[in-house]
Amino acid sequence: MKPTTRRRSTSSSPGPRSLAYLSLGSNRGGRRARIERALAAISRFAPVVAVSAFYRTEPVGHAAQPFFWNAVAAVRWKGGPAKLLRLTQAVERTVGRTPSFPNGPREIDVDLLDLGGLVRAAPDPVLPHPRLSRRRFVLAPLSEIAPDWTHPVTGETAAALLARLPRRPGATRLSSSPRGFAAPAPASSSPRRSSAAKASPR
Numbered sequence: 001m002k003p004t005t006r007r008r009s010t011s012s013s014p015g016p017r018s019l020a021y022l023s024l025g026s027n028r029g030g031r032r033a034r035i036e037r038a039l040a041a042i043s044r045f046a047p048v049v050a051v052s053a054f055y056r057t058e059p060v061g062h063a064a065q066p067f068f069w070n071a072v073a074a075v076r077w078k079g080g081p082a083k084l085l086r087l088t089q090a091v092e093r094t095v096g097r098t099p100s101f102p103n104g105p106r107e108i109d110v111d112l113l114d115l116g117g118l119v120r121a122a123p124d125p126v127l128p129h130p131r132l133s134r135r136r137f138v139l140a141p142l143s144e145i146a147p148d149w150t151h152p153v154t155g156e157t158a159a160a161l162l163a164r165l166p167r168r169p170g171a172t173r174l175s176s177s178p179r180g181f182a183a184p185a186p187a188s189s190s191p192r193r194s195s196a197a198k199a200s201p202r
Contacts, residue, residue, distance in 0.1 A: 017078040018116030020046065021146070022088065023129075023138045024071050027059070028107045031069035034095050036178050038108050039073060041091045043181075046075035046084070051181040052141035058169035060135065061103030070171070071178060072113070072141035081115050085125045088112060113138065117152040128152050133161045140171040 022042065026034040032054065039048060051073045059065050077084055088110040095108040113129045120127040128151060132138055139162040142149060147159040 017076055018118075019049070020075050020077045020084060020115045021113040021142060021149070022073045022075060023109075023111040023113055023141075024073065025057075025068045025109045025137065026107060027066045027068040028105050029096070032176070032178075034108045035069060035071055036180070037095050038091050038110055039071075039178050039181055041094055042073070042075060042088065042110070045087055046077045048073055048075050048181055050074040050145045051178050052144045053177045054174040055137060055141050055171045056174055057137035057140075057171040059103070060137065060169050062101075065105045068137065069174075070137045070141060072138065072145060073181070074145060077115065081112065081118060081120060081125050081127060082123070084115065085112055111138075113142065114149070114152065117150075119152050134165070136162065136165050136169060136171045139165065140173065144173070 024035045024038055028034075035054070039051065042048065052071050055070045057068045057070050059068060092108050092110055097107045097109070100106055111129055112125045112127070113132050115127055118127050129138075133151060133154075133156075139158055143158040143162050147157065149158045150156065151158075151161065
């Protein structure tokens with residue numbers, strides 16, 4: 001069945017309080033600690049309502065580097081996308097991100113994936129994230145907490161996008177989740193809590 005195409009929003013803000021999805025990753029230093037520090041900092045300006053388990057993921061674009069740890073969080077946000085981007089970039093600096101090359105190693109990376117279904121071509125942030133549908137390290141944890149999330153342009157669910165990706169680069173669900181963020185799941189198609197673990201962390 002051909003995916004549906006949704007009309008682009010002309011608004012610069014998705015609404016009074018929208019659900020935003022953030023991808024977090026690290027492959028330098030204490031990966032778990034850095035992601036947890038980033039989540040703690042984010043929670044000070046955007047309530048965290050759901051967080052996936054950690055995933056151990058193969059690097060994308062530059063293979064000669066350590067594996068990443070990744071997670072996806074759902075947060076409530078009442079402002080526009082540009083302000084949320086600025087705040088998440090500030091979190092990256094606070095947690096210790098240093099300059100690197102494209103697709104290179106990172107102490108912490110926080111990407112805005114979606115903000116209330118807003119479609120935005122420019123300026124930054126582009127929404128939904130332009131590479132979201134091609135990244136297993138994003139779609140695997142996103143599908144865990146929001147399998148019915150739909151791409152604002154194509155209408156495809158996170159689970160459907162994940163199912164058609166090649167197996168490599170891979171993503172392995174670990175047995176641990178970010179500490180301190182076992183938030184109750186919102187109702188209906190909003191994020192849900194993680195299920196039982198499928199693998200052990202390494």
